[in-house]
Amino acid sequence: MSPVSLHSLSDPHFSADTTAWLAAIVEDSTDAILSKTLDGTITSWNAGAERLFGYSREEAVGRPISLIIPEERLHEEADIVARLRLGERIGRFETVRCTREAVPVHVEVAISPLRNADGTIIGASTIARDISERLRHANEQALLLSEMKHRVKNLLSIVQGLISIGGRRADDVQTFTEELNARITSLAAAQSLVLHSEDRADDPRRDPRGGDGTLWR
Incomplete structure (x- = not known):
């Protein structure tokens, strides 16, 4: 050229x-x-x-x-x-x-x-x-972050409550530690069950007739 x-x-x-x-x-x-x-x-x-x-x-x-x-x-x-x-x-x-x-x-x-x-x-x-799509993603991220902050705050409040109750009831450090671990383990199990239930409810394969969640397409 x-x-x-x-x-x-x-x-x-x-x-x-x-x-x-x-x-x-x-x-x-x-x-x-x-x-x-x-x-x-x-x-x-x-x-x-x-x-x-x-x-x-x-x-x-x-x-x-x-x-x-x-x-x-x-x-x-x-x-x-x-x-x-x-x-x-x-x-x-x-x-x-x-x-x-x-x-x-x-x-x-x-x-x-x-x-x-x-x-x-x-x-x-x-x-x-x-920029509608970009703003939509930004809003979704903001909502997710807000939800995470809310859940963490609630979780910390529960743990603080468990520590306070356990501290008043326990006679020694070992008993306090064992009871606190048991309560936190139970709390984690309950949280896992709730999250699992939410995931099942949102699963598109779930039978539309409802029921106990064991029926699938």
Whole structure:
């Protein structure tokens, strides 16, 4: 491949090829990529935007960007436009947009100003990425951690209670140790039984007729 020079960049054929190449990258992106004028009119809409928001290119282009912004988030657009007019590139931030079915979708958005040949800002390009799955996993992890903390706290409270009761009843250290070990062993066995019962209840192979848990498909 021959080296690219400043002269070749001005060649109409090279420019057309480059434009087509960039357009293909945008169109094939898994992210939603769109552009709009400063008054908020959508001017381009790739396949990723169609998948994320549910509107076809024909339905979206020419309509206001408020098409995908929940009413309670419209104030964000005014702030974005004000910053774009100053030439700011708005770094990635998390927000909520809505689909054609009015379903809220959590997205990570990055917005950059678009300029014409004279350098005048005429609009903005937006890249939006669906982060719903990432947030769902984060929430699940937070719930799991909270449950673990709750169980550990309860377990420690029970052990403290056993120590307190055993200390008052035992006549010597050996008796106290033996009784405490026996109580903790019983507690562990009971906990294991509860966990086993929960696992059996959640097992998809369990007979839907219920019963004592011994019937299987």
